[in-house]
Amino acid sequence: MYRHIYRVVKQIPAGSVATYGQVAELAGMPGGARVVGTALRALKETGSAGQVPWQRVVGKKSPGRGKISILDPVGGAMQKKLLESEGVELEASGAISLDRFGWLPPDAGRR
């Protein structure tokens, strides 16, 4: 079960987004960004999609810029729609400015 990953994703506040690598690191799996993606994909199977704001997790393309890396085109469209609904402004191509909407972890690198 990816409960660790889900826990981190649930901590992401509305109107903010986090990258897979960031979630993986906070979940205790540095470098396990791929696993986070697998976990989110499994969300649909487990039916936990309604409990975990997976739409707030995006892929980190260029530094300071997030992007929807989801494979499923349907889920991607839904994610973009949900993010806009939360107040996150998406640039052209669905890119997100992490400088403005990037989630700052409560205990990043401390402790």
Added chain:
DNA sequence: CAGGTGACTCTTT
């Protein structure tokens, strides 16, 4: 146990 795959990320050409 071994091989292949993937909602990732970084470095190099």
Added chain:
DNA sequence: GAAAGAGCCACCT
């Protein structure tokens, strides 16, 4: 700036 290669961890066959 875009494309390709390598590294990474977990899951499935």
